[in-house]
Amino acid sequence: MNTDQHGYKSILLRHETILFVVLAVEWIFFDAVGHNFGTYDNTCDILRHSCEIGLLALAMTPVILTGGIDLSVGSLLGLCAILFGKFWRDAGMPLPLAAACTIGVGALAGGLNASLIAWLRLPPLIVTLGTFSLFRGLAEAITHGVDTFTDFPASFLFLGQERWLGIPAQALVFIAAVIFFWLLVHRTTFGRSFRAIGFSPEGARYAGIPVGRRMAMVYVLAGIVSAIAAIIYTARLGQAKADAGTGYELFAITAVVLGGTSIFGGVGSVHGTLLGVAAIAVLHSGIAHALLPGEMAGMLTGVLLILALAGSTLPKMISGLRARKSTPRLAKQIP
Amino acid sequence: MRKTLLLLLAVAVAAISGCNQSSKAPSGGNVTPTPAARQITIAFLPKSKGNAYFVSCAKGAQKADDELGDRLIIDGPTDPDPARHNEIVENWITLGVDVIAASCENKEGISTALRKAEAKGIKVVTYDADALPDARSFFVNQATPQGIGFALMDEAARLCGTNGEFAVITGSLTAENQTEWRKFVEERRAAAYPDMKCVAVEACDDLKDKAQSETTALLSTYPDLKLILSTTSLGVPGAAEAIKQAGKTGTVKNIGLGLPNENKRYVHDGVTQGVILWKTADLGYLTVYAADALAKGALKPGDKTFKAGSLGEFEIQGDNIMLGKPFTFNQDNIDQFDF
Numbered sequence: 001m002n003t004d005q006h007g008y009k010s011i012l013l014r015h016e017t018i019l020f021v022v023l024a025v026e027w028i029f030f031d032a033v034g035h036n037f038g039t040y041d042n043t044c045d046i047l048r049h050s051c052e053i054g055l056l057a058l059a060m061t062p063v064i065l066t067g068g069i070d071l072s073v074g075s076l077l078g079l080c081a082i083l084f085g086k087f088w089r090d091a092g093m094p095l096p097l098a099a100a101c102t103i104g105v106g107a108l109a110g111g112l113n114a115s116l117i118a119w120l121r122l123p124p125l126i127v128t129l130g131t132f133s134l135f136r137g138l139a140e141a142i143t144h145g146v147d148t149f150t151d152f153p154a155s156f157l158f159l160g161q162e163r164w165l166g167i168p169a170q171a172l173v174f175i176a177a178v179i180f181f182w183l184l185v186h187r188t189t190f191g192r193s194f195r196a197i198g199f200s201p202e203g204a205r206y207a208g209i210p211v212g213r214r215m216a217m218v219y220v221l222a223g224i225v226s227a228i229a230a231i232i233y234t235a236r237l238g239q240a241k242a243d244a245g246t247g248y249e250l251f252a253i254t255a256v257v258l259g260g261t262s263i264f265g266g267v268g269s270v271h272g273t274l275l276g277v278a279a280i281a282v283l284h285s286g287i288a289h290a291l292l293p294g295e296m297a298g299m300l301t302g303v304l305l306i307l308a309l310a311g312s313t314l315p316k317m318i319s320g321l322r323a324r325k326s327t328p329r330l331a332k333q334i335p
Numbered sequence: 336m337r338k339t340l341l342l343l344l345a346v347a348v349a350a351i352s353g354c355n356q357s358s359k360a361p362s363g364g365n366v367t368p369t370p371a372a373r374q375i376t377i378a379f380l381p382k383s384k385g386n387a388y389f390v391s392c393a394k395g396a397q398k399a400d401d402e403l404g405d406r407l408i409i410d411g412p413t414d415p416d417p418a419r420h421n422e423i424v425e426n427w428i429t430l431g432v433d434v435i436a437a438s439c440e441n442k443e444g445i446s447t448a449l450r451k452a453e454a455k456g457i458k459v460v461t462y463d464a465d466a467l468p469d470a471r472s473f474f475v476n477q478a479t480p481q482g483i484g485f486a487l488m489d490e491a492a493r494l495c496g497t498n499g500e501f502a503v504i505t506g507s508l509t510a511e512n513q514t515e516w517r518k519f520v521e522e523r524r525a526a527a528y529p530d531m532k533c534v535a536v537e538a539c540d541d542l543k544d545k546a547q548s549e550t551t552a553l554l555s556t557y558p559d560l561k562l563i564l565s566t567t568s569l570g571v572p573g574a575a576e577a578i579k580q581a582g583k584t585g586t587v588k589n590i591g592l593g594l595p596n597e598n599k600r601y602v603h604d605g606v607t608q609g610v611i612l613w614k615t616a617d618l619g620y621l622t623v624y625a626a627d628a629l630a631k632g633a634l635k636p637g638d639k640t641f642k643a644g645s646l647g648e649f650e651i652q653g654d655n656i657m658l659g660k661p662f663t664f665n666q667d668n669i670d671q672f673d674f
Contacts, residue, residue: 035431237418237441294411298414
């Protein structure tokens with residue numbers, strides 16, 4: 001176990017190094033090919049465009065670390081966005097209160113996932129596939145698919161569209177979330193217990209880790225973060241509609257896996273996720289600025305993911321081959 | 336050793352992705368800016384990229400661009416997230432295009448991005464679906480409710496010989512646009528064709544099956560019925576199927592709003608006499624001409640007419656550039672259109 005962990009750690013390091021190099025190459029390439037790509041304005045736009053998916057990916061990291069998955073985050077973003085609009089426009093709440101209530105709903109929705117997964121011990125994939133449809137369905141039912149919330153005051157839109165001290169306002173929320181999740185995963189016993197659960201839930205249980213409570217915690221956190229992302233999304237677009245955040249769960253999972261977190265749990269890091277989010281966001285923006293068709297972004301994200309994963313397992317495979325080469329000689333010597 | 340391996344790998348990754356992009360770049364066609372004459376860059380946003388309706392709009396846009404010699408960027412979302420439209424527009428803002436022509440899926444949402452573009456000195460026109468009026472200079476209006484209503488009624492009267500009974504299939508009884516179109520159908524009937532009589536208005540809830548069953552019921556209830564008129568695109572093929580199955584092909588005429596591709600089969604079989612819409616390629620063509628003129632300062636608020644290349648003069652009502660009367664697709668011309 002101990003040596004295993006050490007081995008994984010070095011793989012992790014290498015993976016993140018590769019990803020960092022890829023990110024740097026992406027940047028240099030698009031800066032050379034694209035028009036106005038490396039400008040300060042565009043850097044801010046990249047940040048603005050990746051905040052919501054970045055937040056979801058951050059919350060997804062501990063979930064995947066425990067060996068789970070949360071497919072409902074995108075749908076919950078949609079549900080929270082329209083509930084936020086409802087609280088504000090129809091219930092007449094002031095915006096801060098509406099935001100607080102929305103975050104409360106996010107926590108409740110995350111709690112629903114959590115209780116089904118942690119206490120009923122249902123598989124996360126199935127549970128969140130269910131809530132994926134449930135939350136989106138609720139959002140569509142509440143608005144009948146057509147009701148759109150708009151005309152938010154400028155003071156609120158500031159959060160999604162303006163800069164504060166030279167950086168996009170929502171980036172500050174994102175940075176706070178990064179610090180929170182990094183400390184949680186890398187500097188607390190919670191983080192250790194997430195990994196332990198990911199390696200072996202039974203083992204973790206025998207080691208005295210309150211597995212149910214820890215797992216519940218990651219899904220509730222994911223719910224809360226989805227609600228925060230919903231508020232930022234609404235501020236960025238200036239509208240809330242039931243189709244907000246469609247497909248975001250897959251972008252978030254892609255970013256997490258690209259960042260080196262094992263989909264089987266136990267291995268991964270928050271800074272890896274951050275690099276994953278950045279690599280995808282830069283790719284999307286770069287393609288637009290190099291005047292390439294937008295659908296190439298999806299294609300190249302796929303290529304990036306496969307190459308990065310292959311890249312990080314290649315050294316292991318080579319050493320494995322070496323080991324195999326040396327075994328026949330040993331085998332001959334034994335008889 | 337391990338580090339060099341890593342480095343090699345990274346370079347390989349970069350090279351592969353680099354090749355990928357540079358090999359694709361020429362097909363984009365618009366990458367190299369000419370330093371000599373200042374070339375206008377027009378960014379053209381369809382609601383969605385794969386939609387045949389917008390593909391044919393884009394064809395017209397491309398044709399106009401070839402004539403004008405501008406640089407045209409056409410990009411639209413391929414996934415359903417509404418934020419993608421804004422991201423595309425915001426990328427165009429930092430890219431520094433001269434003018435944006437947008438079809439707006441989410442009126443309020445995209446207006447925030449379009450306003451930002453205008454604040455940076457980028458001109459904005461909308462086409463097909465308008466943004467909020469303060470977020471653009473002009474809207475290229477493909478058809479007014481009056482134009483649609485009158486065209487439907489005129490075609491109905493022409494087919495019936497200006498007398499007899501007809502019935503209307505509508506999407507729903509409450510939808511605002513449908514109600515408005517029906518209002519103008521009735522206005523035209525009362526004013527120009529008093530001998531024609533609308534005997535029933537049935538809602539098909541925008542379902543082809545329901546349109547078919549409603550039509551079947553109408554055919555047996557009103558044996559003297561001469562024509563079915565649908566104000567929803569799903570009504571036309573639904574009604575056509577009912578007429579065909581009732582063996583009344585040709586005796587009961589069928590027209591309505593619709594896309595050529597959905598109705599080609601019935602038009603060729605003689606079940607449907609015509610579908611009414613506008614020429615989408617002309618819409619794209621006019622939009623690009625308007626965008627170009629706006630960027631060059633040749634088109635200004637307050638203008639009353641606008642000349643767009645080979646299509647000639649168009650009327651401007653307020654800040655709406657009018658594409659003009661709707662177009663009827665029938666047996667003679669429907670095969671020339673693919674959307």
